[in-house]
Amino acid sequence: MNPRRVAIVGAGPSGLFAAQALLARAPFEVGIDIFDRLPSPFGLLRYGVAPDHASIKAIATVLARVFDDPRVRFFGLVELGRDVTVAELTASYDAVVYAAGASEDRRMEIPGETLLGSHSAREFVAWYSGHPDASPQSLRGVRTAVTVGVGNVAIDVARVLLKPAGDLAATDMPQAVLDELRAAQIQDVWVIGRRGPEHASFTTPELRELLALPGVAVDVQGVELASIDDADLDRRTKANVAALLESTTPPAGPRPGTHDGDGSDSGQDGARPRARLHFLFWHRPVRIVGAGQVEHVVCERTAPAGPGRVEGVGDLVTIDAQLVLRAIGYRGIPIPGVPFDAETGRIFNQDGRVTDPDGTVHPGEYAVGWIKRGPIGVIGTNKADAGQTVGLILDDLAAAPEREERDLIALLAARGFSPSTLADWRRIDTAELARGEAGGRERAKIEAWHELLDLVRTGRAGGPPSVADQRV
Structure with missing residues (x-):
């Protein structure tokens, strides 16, 4: 049996908890590709938890172990609907998990x-x-x-x-x-x-x-x-x-x-x-x-x-x-090609299986986290939530026939587009630690797009931003 290939869209806590559960529970060989719009993983843990709450942010250290598994790959600077379509994802993977969070406010x-x-x-x-x-x-x-x-x-x-x-x-x-x-x-x-x-x-x-x-x-x-x-x-x-x-x-x-x-x-x-x-x-x-x-x-x-x-x-x-x-609440935003309930700000789903508004299930498409259930609960709530969806994924994959593999990364490369990788993120991580050390602290965030992209492209941060570097 060929490895079952799963794409996770969103490298925040819900997406990483889903990857963690898949690695631990899959009774068959599985390969996981995690995509994010940013060149850095960890989502809300990196950009939503208050900087002076180090104990909560330390959860990222635990979730980072997902990337130590050779079955997992990280691809940054990939935005669904801009760089890749839902149709391309579903054609390339046995299961696609949307972990996009809730990025708009009420x-x-x-x-x-x-x-x-x-x-x-x-x-x-x-x-x-x-x-x-x-x-x-x-x-x-x-x-x-x-x-x-x-x-x-x-x-x-x-x-x-x-x-x-x-x-x-x-x-x-x-x-x-x-x-x-x-x-x-x-x-x-x-x-x-x-x-x-x-x-x-x-x-x-x-x-x-x-x-x-x-x-x-x-x-x-x-x-x-x-x-x-x-x-x-x-x-x-x-x-x-x-x-x-x-x-x-x-x-x-x-x-x-x-x-x-x-x-x-x-x-x-x-x-x-x-x-x-x-x-x-x-x-x-x-x-x-x-x-x-x-x-x-x-x-x-x-x-x-x-x-x-x-x-x-x-x-x-x-x-x-x-x-x-x-600070009266967050809501999700539509993902092009995915059924979305504008009233609740969530993907239409049944316990994690993506559906049409009438309840018809989209085979091979799933949701976890806030885009699934709404912006409720703390970070740890996403672990149980991801576990519920992963249970459905494993049930569905066990019953699904094998199909011909298609390499999405090769497809992107043929267009001249190269996502950032885990190695790129580690260069960013190293640069932030060095910047922090120079200022007498553990880490100092690199917040400018042009510096992040410089680290991805050349391994060095610096130089003025250019129009092409405004990755928004």
């Missing part, structure tokens, strides 16, 4: 959302994580930042904005990001949630880490924490409410950031705080106001309106701010 759909200074948290995270597609973010003139959403992304963004830049200097953040954060003069960060803290999705360790930042005074508005009935709460949400209750002290003066505030509140020890962190629950932004750029955020008080829903009750509060970052 919008608030409120007036002023497109003002300068209003961004998605996804854009901000990509910037401080050194993603080559990220646009530079300016914090000049920002005294107050508002994050909208109560998940871990909002918590990460708030922590990066409030943490002393010196404490981030040991991370793999690009030097330009560290310089921008070091020059920033942010005094207040708001975290706004349309429901209460008992409904927030952040995890307790991440919340406690934010609340414990030195020199940061914390206050909670919009809810009486002590009055929350925790009888029906799970362990995580109970711990979240308790952490907020432990960390809060009544403000000493008018609410900072509003029109009548004088900024005179103090920290828990009576000393003037370095910065202030405000949680505003049971509120939602209804408009962002400014003459060309963000100046104020107007929020409306909310009330429950059925399971998972809220409605505005008319009471408004205005927050002076210069930066707004929405």
Whole structure:
């Protein structure tokens, strides 16, 4: 029996977990080709996990062992729909696994959302994580930042904005990001949630880490924490409410950031705080106001309106701010040639088997991760999710007849297109480690497309970018 050949589109955690499961569980010989649009693997682990969360990013070290297996090949700089079609993939492989993640963000759909200074948290995270597609973010003139959403992304963004830049200097953040954060003069960060803290999705360790930042005074508005009935709460949400209750002290003066505030509140020890962190629950932004750029955020008080829903009750509060970052969820984007549900932002599938909207299965096509189930769960959730899909793949391959092999890489070469390889990624990895060592830290990200492409082509980073190097 010839080896069964599997293509995985996306080298992030879900794709690598799928490869890991295939290698461990396949009862027959299997060859795996992993494709990614970037010349580097690891996806969200590299470009979505906060740089100061080294323990989570270390999962990449474990997943990297997949590439030590001779049955696995990595091909970067390959974008499905641009460099290769779904028809070419399905003709070349016994199974194709889509692990594309969710790379778009949800919008608030409120007036002023497109003002300068209003961004998605996804854009901000990509910037401080050194993603080559990220646009530079300016914090000049920002005294107050508002994050909208109560998940871990909002918590990460708030922590990066409030943490002393010196404490981030040991991370793999690009030097330009560290310089921008070091020059920033942010005094207040708001975290706004349309429901209460008992409904927030952040995890307790991440919340406690934010609340414990030195020199940061914390206050909670919009809810009486002590009055929350925790009888029906799970362990995580109970711990979240308790952490907020432990960390809060009544403000000493008018609410900072509003029109009548004088900024005179103090920290828990009576000393003037370095910065202030405000949680505003049971509120939602209804408009962002400014003459060309963000100046104020107007929020409306909310009330429950059925399971998972809220409605505005008319009471408004205005927050002076210069930066707004929405962290209200991600969604997938369509893959040319793959059935896509625009309403949910996912590939149509049944437990991982790709289907048409009417449920008709596409033989040999599968989905894993967020593009399969939506942007829910933590990184580890992808392991069980990938295992479910791999079980179906192995069942289907065991019953499928052998077919003539077709070499997709040779097809691409005939067009004059050469993907990057694992050796190219290792040159990038080595260059980042060297750059970090030169600056007294373990690693410093290379964030510019032209430098990444230089390393792929010549083994050296440097030189000005050219038009041809703008790989977007």
